[in-house]
Amino acid sequence: GQNIDQPTEMTATEGAIVQINCTYQTSGFNGLFWYQQHAGEAPTFLSYNVLDGLEEKGRFSSFLSRSKGYSYLLLKELQMKDSASYLCAVMDSNYQLIWGAGTKLIIKP
């Protein structure tokens, strides 16, 4: 079967760095997405990785290792507004997105 695993909840301090991990087992691979979702709102796109390595975009970076079926989202200089759920999703061989359950990130002052 297809499976995406990510931690349910994480807590971090304002100004710090946090890494949210995602492991996957899917039928084929056409890229991995990270989305941010604030409570009561729709997800918003953060990053897309299809090749191994690190993609940096401002305070957010995303890493992919296809051989390990592993990705992480790195958030630097955390701000209170970063409190949200972070969803990992993998596009399988049928170009369907397989969603993880999301990681709720709590930022404390």
Add this chain to the structure above:
Amino acid sequence: GAVVSQHPSWVICKSGTSVKIECRSLDFQATTMFWYRQFPKQSLMLMATSNEGSKATYEQGVEKDKFLINHASLTLSTLTVTSAHPEDSSFYICSARGGARGIEERNSFFYEQYFGPGTRLTVT
């Protein structure tokens, strides 16, 4: 660019009535649109995938006669919840994917789903 709108943003209806939710891609042609449902504190659950001009493909466990999807044009898809019941109360989110636009396939636009703001449905 790549804006998706949804209407209405919230709706309250009585049990037994039908509700239609519209999803529009405002500045691009959406070859494929997706409908999701999300219950509180849970992840997104894909309900169905629709391609313009063809019948929607429903996920296992989703009743196609209850959740009618129409994707009549490249910019509009509708979801109709028929004979709604309180257990249908949820947050319904649509997303649209542009597909190939002469853009390198590694570009995320080729595959990225752009989400509408969601519709909160409450059935009393």
